[in-house]
Amino acid sequence: MSPSHPRAHPRVGPLAARSTTPRSLDVDALIDDPATGIIVCCGSGGVGKTTTSAALALRAAERGRKVVVLTIDPARRLAQSMGIEALDNTPRPVSGVGGAAEHGGSLDAMMLDMKRTFDEVVESQATPEKAKQILENPFYIALSSSFAGTQEYMAMEKLGQLQRDAKQTGTYDLIVVDTPPSRSALDFLDAPERLSSFLDGRFVRLLLAPARGPARLMTAGLGLVTGALSKILGGQLIGDLQTFVAALDTVFGGFRARAQQTYALLQADGTAFLVVAAPESDALREAAYFVERLSEDRMPLAGLVVNRATPAPAGELSADEAMTAAGRLQRAGGGSVTAGLLRLHADRVRMCEREAVLRGRFAAAHPQVPTVVVPALAGDVHDLEGLRKVGNMLAAG
Template identity: 60%
Template sequence: MPEEAAPAGPAPRQHHRPAPHSAPQALPLDLADLITSRDTRIVVCCGAGGVGKTTTSAALALAAAEAGRSVVVLTIDPARRLAQSLGLVELDNEPRRVDVPGAPGELHAMMLDMKRTFDDIVVAHSTPERAEQILENPFYVALSSSFAGTQEYMAMEKLGQLRASEQWDLIIVDTPPSRSALDFLDAPNRMSRFLDGTMIRLLTAPARAGGRAGMRFVSAGFLVFSRIISKVLGGQLLRDISAFVSALDTMFGGFRERATATYELLRRPGTWFLVVATPEPDALREASYFVDRLSAEEMPLAGLVLNRTHPPATTALSATRADGAAEEVLEAGGEGAELAAGALRVHAERMTLAAREQRLADRFTSAHPEVAVRTVPAAAGDVHDLDGLRVMADALTGPDGDTPTGVPRTRVLPARRS
């Protein structure tokens, strides 16, 4: 009989090298279409401090003017970078024309002065006698100059005024640094809470009740309240607040209505929010906060500008190979060896930095795959004139693949293949 075949043993285990993970693909951000489209009426740039919002705002405004739009850029940042980059000595609360030779459109720029904006509102919505009474009130002077939330509310007022004038077909807003940049979204609710608060209702009770009969009705409770608050705030401050609130009482409804109208304007078609960040962990964490907040408020988000990136001159030579080549060049010696080795090491450092920036960008895209991205290389120096702004504008609005290395502008380095 033939021998039985020995039972087959377990098949040898296959050792497969895991496939590399492909990089998350960010959506392209077409800023050229955004600013040239006549449907776009307002662009709000927001982000952490020191990421280049002001320069981004100015560059987009310049590009829009050179594309034929009538543009005004409003900065809420008190720094003078916007004026300097536009060739102006200073900016104030009124739009100033910027001379852009050869541009078919117009460019204006201004910086929010919250006290002057508040003063203008008082004058516009009060009788001359009432306006004078309000403007000279010590509590009003403090409120209009430094009270928490006044800047954000006045930004809403100024934006509403610019939009209502119909003088410009595009408004670009450069917001304050850090998370307070989105505090103006809360301005209508904060104003309503302030106006409807217990202290305001008590302070305005005599005026609202009207006449001596009203005073008899509220005097007992109001006097008790006054004595308590006087001990805390001081009698003179309480009198200043009461006089201010009484004088301003007729304007409260208008404040609330205009702030609410501007808030709704920010949610309507034609408005876009643009988040600006640098490829640093803190800045991208802030960018994530802005994206989440805008999504919660149902505000229209255009995308993320990843500013001050460091793409290498070529992506064909990796950092490891560049370091190895530098060592070989030095070992071989010869004329120019040290210079060549130094150039290779600079490239290796640039590739290492670009890889780090790309990892951070990929992490953001993995968390927010719906957010379009545009990377902008770091400028060689500070942007302080129109020529520098044009260079940045080209980086912001140029074709997606038109880069020295051919890497799409959604990325710093080419995408890894799976």
Template identity: 75%
Template sequence: MADRETRIIVCCGSGGVGKTTTSAALALRAAEQGRKVCVLTIDPARRLAQSMGLTELDNVPRPVRDAGANGGSLDAMMLDMKRTFDEVVEAHASPEKAKQILQNPFYIALSSSFAGTQEYMAMEKLGQLHADAVEGGRWDLIVVDTPPSRSALDFLDAPERLSSLLDGRFIKLLLTPARGPARFLTAGFGMVTGALNKVLGAQILTDVQTFVAAFDTLFGGFRQRAEATYALLQAPETAFVVVASPENDALREAMYFVERLTEERMPLAGLVLNRVTVPSTDAVDEAEAESAARRLDESAGDGPVVAALLRAHADRVRAQARESRLRRRFAGAHPAVPIVPVPALAGDVHDLDGLRLIGERLAS
């Protein structure tokens, strides 16, 4: 965050590991160190809005009050997948063509629920924000909270998947009657469309063909922008932060992501290990706590209460030992990746003070 050459931070990892909180904490800390920051979240639970004291977030960056110092500022936004897709269509098609596309039933389904669309639109929005930052000087740092998908790799794969869909053989087949004269409507093509009519239904196929014909002029732009944003992610001004919790599945996913980032030559800053267990004291080990708890079970007065506390301490010591083993395994597999542990808080983060505390623990 202190390096002004770093202009994009991408927080990634599997779902439920604290990506949103980490993204917000990094963005707030950078803003309070004097940077002009925009944080983009793709979180349907809207926890980022709550943690920043905002009643709502939408597809437009909005200022966060009481955030920023030394000339810094913080804007926050939540990706609206369909609205972003609509904006792309409106920006790159004529008004008539855009209206035709936006009202097409197949487009409505594609822009709202197609697998990978959310991740692709996150890339589109990042490209838009970066253009605003470079051309307008509005921000000098963009923090991206990646989508909570089943696999952390989906964010990197989505642009290629959507581009392949829009530029694939099936689409080109459907485009044949729109691009060429009637003589290209061969018997073979008629047999194919007849079979598709039976499988999909005539109306669905008509909707798809109408959409493809209208969308044809935008295909190249989608692929070009996807490639440009992908190159931006590989640039030295970008830093990837992999976020995980000290659990076996989350760290396994983090390993996959680190390996993929390495393969794609993307700049990896390190691993944030969230919600690390810290025992209340290191003066009593697990065995001593369990032994003392057994002796106190039959005691009068506060004996049972103290015994319960000792057992809770023993549980925390065991959890810490298990988490340490998992951390050593990750470090052994990826010794060059810095690891930043963030101790678990007593409760959820729901305000700026909580985000500041996370930011301090990230930087300490």
């Protein structure tokens, strides 16, 4: 944030509190623009990222784009309806996509297999013997299946692969990516950096030192450290660790170069980030953090999707009026259905008011972010028909 935001006359008085209406996000313009090559959906867990990415991808395909959608952890029935319940790390065509004949659009989908993607990276970077050695190392196994950030990093690695393939073969002109539901959903931005700093770290260099030779000065320290570690972890561990780090070091150049390429790809003009949030204070706080972080890293932010908003109530009846009327009916001893309807109405009005306040606060802090509000559907989304509905609502804004 710039420290001095020039404003000659700071606004005070009643006008200062005027509520901010955010710019609205034109989803169709975004997906129809041939310059849009990659859309990344990010947001905290449970806000409907996967559904949003799938709905966007389907809509783009039905409007003539050649789309591939990379999902992380779709609901079982949604995955089945898209034909990707088998996790084989390769895009598969989705059947039932409309308008393919007229517009030439198509949709492929895949589910990310984190470990397999990692294995493939290792195999492509190292000689077969070296690769085997790495793949069998217990540290590699732990790292590739549960290192915090591995999933994020692998999602980006897969994105890079898809993009390179698409460029060569022309199979796709739009890639939609869902990001993993991590504690900090932007970990993928840090993953290349984290991997680098890890491998450049003092301890890793120390472990590699004896193999490299002229590091006499450090070996005394190393003795102390490995001694302590053996005491805690057991001796066999140190050996495994040294093998692992040495092996990884040889394939590391490739790793780092690719990570940097992917990072640059994310910053490029053809990429658009969509931050997805639910109209809850936690989710919007996270969304605000993403928006700030993306702009810090100069990542192209297309807008905010506020998902699962309470549908606006009809009519002018306020929550208090509805509750008063419901109370009167109940005391009069009749109209239990009507009283129930009035209470439901009051509940919906209150939810809507609270959500509007939360959105207004977000908009006041981030007025530059175009926003689209998607009302909650009454049922779950688990087929293409449901995705189309979500797509329509995304576009209707």
